[in-house]
Amino acid sequence: MIRFYFILAFFLIALLNFFKAPSYHFWLLAIGVTELPFIFAAIAALLTVTGFWVNKYQLAGTILGLVTVIIFLSPIIRAYWIATDIKADMAAALSTKQSDDTPLSFSKLFKSAKNDPYKTIKYVQYQDTALNLDYYQSKASGKRPCVIVVHGGSWAGGDSKQLPELNTYLAERGYNVAAINYRMAPKYQTPAPVEDIQATIAYLNKHADELHIDTNEYVLLGRSAGAQIALLAAYTLHEPGLKGVVDFYGPADMVWGYSIRSNPLIMDSRKVMEDYIGGSYFKVPQKYVACSPLEFVSSKSVPTLIIHGENDVLVSREHSRRLNLKLEQNGIKHYWLRLPWATHGFDYNLNGPGGQLSTYAVVTFLNNITQK
Structure with missing residues (x-):
């Protein structure tokens, strides 16, 4: 019994x-x-x-x-x-040849991912605070593209050391990686983190020779709240060297997101958004519009990779559906990887089923939008 x-x-x-x-x-x-x-x-x-x-x-x-x-x-x-199907689907979406990489390996399901050392660098000094980034040097020689990683944490938590295994993997595949810290709520509010990304790029450009960075080859990658920051920066900063953005389960429509409260047993989504934006939608509606990435998608937007689990309980997949539609309407090169079983933060295990597929998608996307 x-x-x-x-x-x-x-x-x-x-x-x-x-x-x-x-x-x-x-x-x-x-x-x-x-x-x-x-x-x-x-x-x-x-x-x-x-x-x-x-x-x-x-x-x-x-x-x-x-x-x-x-x-x-x-x-x-x-x-x-x-x-x-992912090889053919990504090749069609990105208008390129199929990748030679393997999207899913049975043997890797039993392996743990590597986490190599990195160098911590102060990239900006504000009047009241300083911010650091963790820099993973590419294993390839010469000047290489740089992926700027923006961590999640509801805009109020987390740090640059979150889920570092992908950073190591990308460095092994020939990419420099800068995992950044940014100013967080409630002390700092939008658009402060986007300004921090701009400061990151300015620092990396200034020190490109010593860091072996190709300043014409930047890509933003964000998770959750960090994806909202990365998307907003990608679509509004108009940095000449920015080639694309990777969105892991990010909120793309802040207006719609505020209207649909998440499960309070998991997270008070409205309180989180109010702390980051500076009030409720009813008090500052213009700020919700101003920090909704999909509001700034245009025919000139950079290529975008969207990755989202169907069972996400913190950020609804509806955000990704809306962003995908807006990208389609504007003719932007993009791909949406849907994972039916996955929940928020599924990529903590780089070698899990979702972790392997998302890593394949990220590398394939990077290989197609940069000249690595």
Whole structure:
């Protein structure tokens, strides 16, 4: 009987592969369930095989256990379906040849990602604060493109050391990476972080020779709140050397985002936005428009890569749908990678099903918009 209840509990946990997490801690669990599927599948399988030595409730528990194992493994199955089409889809969307890279490797699912050392540099000194960036030097020689990474954290938390494995991976693939810190809410409000990106580019341009940077080859990459900052900077700064922007599950329509409150058991989205923008939409509607990236998409906007999970509980995929539509209407080269099982922050495991596909998409995108 105890075995059956354990299997039932794991079955309910496995449903996070298909349904959105109902609370904060279930959201954290969902990241592990979807991006470390073998661990959960192995536990469920172990509980299932014990049924061969247990008489009571053996059949019901065994059947439920087998179903649970399959559900836990479903992100891998669905990732393989996406992997079969992503090469051709990205080639068509970006008007280029298919990449030779492998979108999904079974063996990598069991490996951990590398995290190489980096150099911390102060890139700007304001009157009341200084900001640093973590610089990952490209492993390739000569002047190389530079990816500027903007961390997430609801505009009020996080730092440049967030999810560093992708930075290391990109450096190994020939890109310089500058993971930046920026001024955060509630002390600082929009557009301060966009100004910090501008200060970052100014610093990198000034020190391009010593940092081996090709100043004509910048790409912005942001996650969550950092994606909103990166998108807004990409579409408003008009930096001549900026070649594109990568958006990991970012809020692109701040007006619509304020109108749809997120699950309060996970995050008070309106409070977060008010701290960053400086008041409610009803008090400062013009500021919500001014920091909505999709409001600034035009026929001259830079190429854009959008990556979003269908089960995101912090930033609705509707943001990405709206941004994708606006990019289509303006004829901007772009690609939207949809991950049906994934939730917010899925890419914490670079070698998970979502992590591998998103990394492939990022590298393919970078290779096609830069002259690396």
